[in-house]
Amino acid sequence: MPDVVFPDVVQMAVPLFVVAILLELAWITLKRRGGRYETRDALTSLAMGAGNVIEGLLLGFVAYGYFTFIWQFRLFDLGSSVAVIVLCFILNDLAYYWIHRFGHRIRWVWAAHVVHHSSQHYNLTTALRQTWTGTFTLMMLVKTPLILLGFHPAMVIFVSGLNLIYQFWIHTEAINKMPRWFEAVMNTPSHHRVHHGRNPRYLDANYAGVLIVWDKMFGTFVAEQETPEYGLVFNLGTFNPLRVATHEWVGIFKDVFQRDITMGDRLKYMFAPPGWSHDGSRETADMLKAEQAKDSS
Template identity: 35%
Template sequence: MAKEKITFEQIVNLDLPNLIIIATPIMIFLVALEWLFSYKDKKDYYDGKDTLTATFIGLVNAGMSAAIKVVTFGIILFFYNLVPWAIPHTWWSYILCLFWLDFWRYVAHRIAHENRFWWATHVTHHNSKKYNWSVSFRLSWTQHIKIVFFIPVVLAGFHPVVFFIVHQLAVLYQFWIHTEYIKKLPKPIEFFFVTPSHHRVHHATNEQYLDKNYGSTFIIWDRIFGTFMEEKEQPIYGLTKQVDSYNPITLNFHEWSDIVKDVRKSKSLKEAYAMMFTRPSLLEGVKNEYKEKEKVKV
């Protein structure tokens, strides 16, 4: 029996709740509470301008997500209807989807750190020298193109409703792990789930912590693929080449601007390609290599 296709009207008529928008006031309240406690405890966890900037970036991003909701629905529906199979819309499909989605979130996150083009869609999240709940709001305004990494989730046959709800829950999970107040949790939790300790490592610029702990909800992918690192020494947050600005436009587009400049200065298509897609941590070395080649030509 052929799978019954779902129409765009059917999904729209369901009027699915935007869990992130619903949770936003609660998250802002918790940020204020953490800020108050850090001030009371004389902890240097917050910077006023940094937090206001992060909140503004987050609110704009939430608005953009709502604005392009129709496009997102359209993309997901197209690929769901493309395949002849379907996973039954049952309670266990939500659990299965969470694991499959989380694997692709790991893949997307890892690529976003190891490829300059995709790093430009993610760097905004890392350009704070602080680590607190407000940092979870710092999501790039260009990150929405990363939906391409989640197409395999719907191609597996998960119902679009299952995908949308699980995806929102996965995004909300990221909020609580951005804090210094929660130290290491019991070993079974630390072994299986992403915790604040794991994610502090991910946000750190300490050499041994770079490009580690890409997991979103489950840390098992990092353990399997060799990118896991335990938190040992105090993390130092921010970027290896810091952007000292509170301007949301700068924080969202500085890497895109640098890519355009480097591509324009390129002397060949090969160099232009390297400037766009090289691993960020290797970029300076690649630039120097091309400079040396130019000197040899002269």
């Protein structure tokens, strides 16, 4: 057991989320700039956030149980000094980068993550528009090396919570750019607006959680230039939270169980990038980006 108790920081941050949303709304209302709010869109986002908390309460034991199980096979026990917590935070952020990247490149994982991108708005409520089905993606497996290296499961969950809280404030149009040094190292509202843009050149870019340096290291960084248009390539025509939470899973089910396709096609409908289709009738982000590059050359 670690010699310190790690609190559930996400639950503790809930009142701050509410206050920050009210402040952003006040700013937008008074200044008449810095973003847009729409009642039903925001209500859906907040309902998704509440559902995500409930999912954590109901299914959080799956990830925690897995982490606890593999903890017995750890190579080291790094303890819980401040330096170790900081190192854990940084390595967890690297793991987050890859989980997030898988979330956009593997349809099975996208089926959960798509929820977060399903609003046509970009404000602090969008940050709370979170999946209800994240456990089913099994992306907790990506954090296996952290546990095996000797970071205690409770510490990994703690820094994951801090990572999530950091990402809350970057979901805003009220902040244009941060100081240059900050933009160079940290994920910011500007960088994350790009990530939420449905403009072809912004697709599959800026996966960072806290440190934008991962995108720069792995070649997925795109700077904000044109104004982003938010939402999905194919936007939803419903505010129903249940449909928002499950629509891509339903899409996978329909695609996988259609007639007259091969087993390979069925697997690709589950694990190929979103937009892949056996007959070429749909477009992936790569195809959309290639078309845009061709049009603009």
